[in-house]
Amino acid sequence: QQPVQSPQAVILREGEDAVINCSSSKALYSVHWYRQKHGEAPVFLMILLKGGEQKGHEKISASFNEKKQQSSLYLTASQLSYSGTYFCGTEIYRGSTLGRLYFGRGTQLTVWP
């Protein structure tokens, strides 16, 4: 039930844009996006809910295609601080499993000056 992320790694110049994709074989209730810097804990970026509710974070946005069970994270005009590993976490709502996340393997993003 682990979602599939692509690409595995992205290298950018400061100011360039990037897209990270996440897809699941299961019907999803929500998709979470987290960023983890080396040696640190994952930090929440945003959540996308079935039905369209969304929260954003600075120049980072995301979409959720409920029919395809896919989500994409868009990083616009990337900054050096965007470097890190991005994880999508998927939530399958079956009543009692609310909050349980399955994480993808991560996408390593490196931004160069």
Add this chain to the structure above:
Amino acid sequence: DAEITQSPRHKITETGRQVTLACHQTWNHNNMFWYRQDLGHGLRLIHYSYGVQDTNKGEVSDGYSVSRSNTEDLPLTLESAASSQTSVYFCASSDREAPLNTEAFFGQGTRLTVV
């Protein structure tokens, strides 16, 4: 400020020993989770709890156990440590009473080495 803390931050233990990793949160969250992170595998769920006296197995639960005697703590026990359990362990918590936003807050992680 509310927080979630793990201890110890680093641990080296011998094969076969029992090890307990602590996780304490002051968010008053009902949901608590333990993940392990290995290169190339991302975050994999070990055990989770939705409240006091509730525990559930995750994807990679063999060799691990948890107990939830209060809201704040979810200790993770490795019954007999194996080299395959060398990993970075993360504890997380989220608010079950906020169905529209189950954002998870992560602890700083425990790096466990089994020799």
